[in-house]
Amino acid sequence: MDMTSFYRYSAKKYNDALLALGNVRIGTLHDFRNEEHKKGIADVNEGKKTVSHIIKYANSDDGPSIHFDAIEKFGAIGRNKDSSILLENVHLSRDFSFPDCYIHCASQLYSSETMAQFEGSDSCVEIFDVLGFYNRLTETLGTVQPVRLHTVQKVFYMEREERWDGKTWGVHPALIKEPVFSPQVEVRAIWIPVLAGNISPVVINDVGLIRYCRSKKIPQ
Structure with missing residues (x-):
């Protein structure tokens, strides 16, 4: 996939913390099901699908x-x-509910329409070195919880009932979002925990991440 630049739309205080401290919150797939999250983030069906x-x-x-x-x-x-x-x-049908994993989300599109999808966002950070950023983030997350980077990939906007293609089980459940979210043009890094057990979101402060990011003017 295109790794030129990713964009993080968020409240200014969070993006300022990223640029000053390397502050990053890494969520989990199942935590995104929590309806207490802001509009554009919460999705009760995260990681689920039916074939x-x-x-x-x-x-x-x-x-x-x-x-x-x-x-x-x-x-x-x-x-x-x-x-x-x-x-x-x-x-015939089979339900899938992907086990909990770590997720970091960004967008491939720099636009005001995309920014408007994320409630409370009033600032933008550009991750201009995507590979460098996620390699570093993987190393840092690994000091907190042993993980394996599964993928950095675009999200597929589609219904969660998928017709069997005759060969595979289709799109990864953790990469599906409903079509209503399509203006987000989201990309996700997914990490699989190496150890068994429950996981929860992690907040990281790593100044080594700053070199891969820069402030971006609010898109007009």
Whole structure:
């Protein structure tokens, strides 16, 4: 993905703390479900999705079919390859709820429309060296909680019920947000905890992060 610059829209006191102290709050996936967060951040369905497949009609005597691949993939019924199976009006589904993980969010877009998506935001910081910033942040977070950087990737704005593509389980649940949030053009860094157990948001002060950031004028 494009790693040119990311943008952090926030209240000025928080962005000032980032530029002066390297102050960063790293949230967690499940904490974003908390409705007490401000508009644009809270999402009760964070990390959740459903994958489904509909079979109107399928007969095993007609030969190989995505539908019979589906009943095996979804674990719907056992299948004897030598037996004939007739399926009609079958709806298969599987729910996903991704385990808690650490999340840091930013935006790929510098615009007033994007800034307006985040309640209480009146300032902007540009992360102009994305790789440097997240490599450093990974090291610093690791001193608090052993983690593995899973990805730095754009968010997909889509419904949380996804049709099975015939091969995989589709988009990572932690990278899905409802289409109403699409003006945010969000990107996420995701870290997986190495150790088992509950996790909670972490606030880091690391002046080594400052070199990768700079203040940006409010977009007009």
